Amino acid sequence: xxxxxxxxxxxxxxxxxxxxxxxxxxxxxxxxxxxxxxxxxxxxxxxxxxxxxxxxxxxxxxxxxxxxxxxxxxxxxxxxxxxxxxxxxxxxxxxxxxxxxxxxxxxxxxxxxxxxxxxxxxxxxxxxxxxxxxxxxxxxxxxxxxxxxxxxxxxxxxxxxxxxxxxxxxxxxxxxxxxxxxxxxxxxxxxxxxxxxxxxxxxxxxxxxxxxxxxxxxxxxxxxxxxxxxxxxxxxxxxxxxxxxxxxxxxxxxxxxxxxxxxxxxxxxxxxxxxxxxxxxxxxxxxxxxxxxxxxxxxxxxxxxxxxxxxxxxxxxxxxxxxxxxxxxxxxxxxxxxxxxxxxxxxxxxxxxxxxxxxxxxxxxxxxxxxxxxxxxxxxx
Ligand code: ACO
Numbered sequence: 001x002x003x004x005x006x007x008x009x010x011x012x013x014x015x016x017x018x019x020x021x022x023x024x025x026x027x028x029x030x031x032x033x034x035x036x037x038x039x040x041x042x043x044x045x046x047x048x049x050x051x052x053x054x055x056x057x058x059x060x061x062x063x064x065x066x067x068x069x070x071x072x073x074x075x076x077x078x079x080x081x082x083x084x085x086x087x088x089x090x091x092x093x094x095x096x097x098x099x100x101x102x103x104x105x106x107x108x109x110x111x112x113x114x115x116x117x118x119x120x121x122x123x124x125x126x127x128x129x130x131x132x133x134x135x136x137x138x139x140x141x142x143x144x145x146x147x148x149x150x151x152x153x154x155x156x157x158x159x160x161x162x163x164x165x166x167x168x169x170x171x172x173x174x175x176x177x178x179x180x181x182x183x184x185x186x187x188x189x190x191x192x193x194x195x196x197x198x199x200x201x202x203x204x205x206x207x208x209x210x211x212x213x214x215x216x217x218x219x220x221x222x223x224x225x226x227x228x229x230x231x232x233x234x235x236x237x238x239x240x241x242x243x244x245x246x247x248x249x250x251x252x253x254x255x256x257x258x259x260x261x262x263x264x265x266x267x268x269x270x271x272x273x274x275x276x277x278x279x280x281x282x283x284x285x286x287x288x289x290x291x292x293x294x295x296x297x298x299x300x301x302x303x304x305x306x307x308x309x310x311x312x313x314x315x316x317x318x319x320x321x322x323x324x325x326x327x328x329x330x331x332x333x334x335x336x337x338x339x340x341x342x343x344x345x346x347x348x349x350x351x352x353x354x355x356x357x358x359x360x361x362x363x364x365x366x367x368x369x370x371x372x373x374x375x376x377x378x379x380x381x
Pocket of ligand 1: 221254257258260304308317
C-alpha cells in the first residue's frame with residue numbers, strides 16, 4: 001500500500017500517460033507523421049532556416065522578413081562565449097571529459113551576466129552559444145584554439161565554421177540546417193520532460209536546460225547514431241552486407257538504426273534526412289559510402305522482416321543522422337552534442353509553454369518498502 005494517497009495506477013516509465021499539452025510537435029507513430037507547430041516535418045525541414053524554426057516554436061508563427069532579420073541579429077550578437085565559459089572549457093579539455101559533459105558544465109555558466117529573471121535573454125544566449133561551446137571544446141580537445149564566430153554567417157553555417165575554421169559550402173550548411181530542423185522537437189521525450197519538470201518549479205531556464213542535457217546524455221536517449229554508422233563501416237562492401245547482418249540476427253543481436261518505440265511505420269525524419277544525405281553525398285562527400293548505406297538499409301529491412309516478422313521494424317532517425325553528420329565531416333563524438341545544438345530550441349519552447357501553464361509537475365509514488373520498523377541504537381543492531 002502507498003504512503004501517499006494514490007489516485008492512479010503505476011505506469012512504469014509513464015508510458016501512455018499524457019503529462020502535458022503542447023502546440024510544438026505532434027508525433028504519430030502509427031501514421032508515420034511528425035508535425036512541427038502545424039507544419040509536416042517534410043514540408044518545412046529542408047526549406048526553412050534554423051532561425052525561422054526557432055522563431056516558429058517560440059512564437060507559434062513564422063517570422064516576417066523584418067522579424068527574421070531582427071531575430072538572426074539578436075542570436076548572432078550573443079554567440080561569443082564569456083571568459084568564464086571559455087576558462088571552464090579549457091579546464092575540461094585538460095581532463096579530456098566527454099563533449100556532452102563539457103556542454104553540460106558550460107551550459108551552467110551561461111547564467112553569468114544574465115539576470116535569472118530575464119528569460120528571453122537566457123533563451124537567446126542558450127541557443128546562440130550551444131554551437132560555440134561544442135565547437136570551441138572540440139577544438140580545445142584536439143589542441144587547437146577556438147575560432148571566433150562569424151557574425152555574417154547563419155546559425156548552422158557558423159557552427160560548421162567554428163568547428164573547422166573554414167566557411168562551409170552552401171550544400172553543407174543546408175544539409176546541417178535540415179538536420180537541425182528535423183530533430184528540433186519531438187513530443188514529450190525524456191530530456192524535454194526533464195526541462196519541463198525543472199521550470200515547473202519556477203526555476204530558471206539555464207537550470208532547466210542543464211538538466212535536459214543530463215537526460216539527453218544517456219545512451220537510451222541521445223546515443224545511437226555512432227553505432228549505426230559503425231555497422232556500415234564494418235560491412236565495408238555491399239557483398240558482405242547480407243552475411244554480416246544475418247550473423248548478427250542469428251546471434252540475437254539488434255541492428256543499430258532500426259526499430260523505434262513510437263514509430264511502427266517509417267520515421268518521417270528518416271525520409272527527410274535520407275533525402276538531405278542524398279543531396280549532400282551527390283556533390284561533396286563519399287558517394288560510395290552513401291550507396292553502401294542504402295544497400296545496408298535495404299538488406300537490413302529485408303532480414304528484419306524475415307527474422308522478426310510482424311514487429312514492424314523500420315529505419316529510424318539515427319541511421320540517416322549518422323550518415324548525414326559523417327558526410328559533413330563530424331566525428332561520432334559530436335553526434336549527440338550536435339543533436340543538443342538543435343534540441344535546445346525545442347527544450348526552451350517547452351519551458352515557455354510550461355511557464356504559461358504555471359502548474360508544478362509533481363506525480364506520485366507507490367510505496368512498496370517495509371513498515372513498522374523502529375529505530376534502535378547502532379550497537380544493538
Ligand atoms: N534489431 C533486431 N531486432 C529488433 C530491433 C533491432 N534494431 N529492434 C527491436 N527488435 C526486436 C526485439 O528483439 C523484439 O523481438 P522479440 O519480439 O522476438 O523479443 C521486437 O523486435 C520488439 O522489440 P522491443 O524491444 O519491444 O521494441 P522497443 O520498442 O522496446 O525498442 C528500440 C525500440 C529500443 C529503439 C529498439 O528497436 C532497438 O534497440 N533498436 C536498435 C537501437 C537503435 O537504433 N536505437 C535508436 C533508436 S531511435 C531514437 O531513440 C531517437
